[in-house]
Amino acid sequence: MHIHLACLFGLALSPVVAAAQGAAPPSTQQCRVCHALDGTGTNPMIPNIGGxxxxxxxxxxxxxxxxxxxxxxxxxxxxxxSDDDIRELAAWFASVNASFTLPE
Incomplete structure (x- = not known):
């Protein structure tokens, strides 16, 4: 699997600014394939990371x-x-407001 470096390093948005504007940082581009933009795993074997x-x-x-x-x-x-990519990704997915429904 090759990584498209333009997606990872193309734009330098801070996670705070990106979250405030509702725009996902570019480093989430590759994550979306498996974790979706909201961090919800796209199949049962992929963990939910949003929230x-x-x-x-x-x-x-x-x-x-x-x-x-x-x-x-x-x-x-x-x-x-990079360390900055990791901080940016962690901040984005942590900023997702995840909600859960408990079984009855």
């Missing part, structure tokens, strides 16, 4: 990048992410 804490998301991406956590796709994707 997770930024600290948790950052740690997972750093672990994939460092090889401490492995997944055939995420390991490849994460290895090209």
């Amino acid at each position: 997770q804490s930024a600290e948790y998301l950052s740690k997972q991406l750093q672990d994939f990048r460092a090889g401490r956590r492995e997944d055939p796709q995420m390991s490849i994707i994460a290895e090209s992410l």
Whole structure:
């Protein structure tokens, strides 16, 4: 799987500005394929990341990048992410307002 670097590094929007304007940062482009823009996994084997804490998301991406956590796709994707990309992605997906319905 090749990473389209223009999507990852093309525009330099801060996550705060992007979230305030409702625009997803460019680094979410590749994430959308599996996690959708709102962080909802597109199939049952893909976790929902929308609404997770930024600290948790950052740690997972750093672990994939460092090889401490492995997944055939995420390991490849994460290895090209900079620290700024990770902060931006974690801030975006953490800013998603996830809601849950408990079973009756």
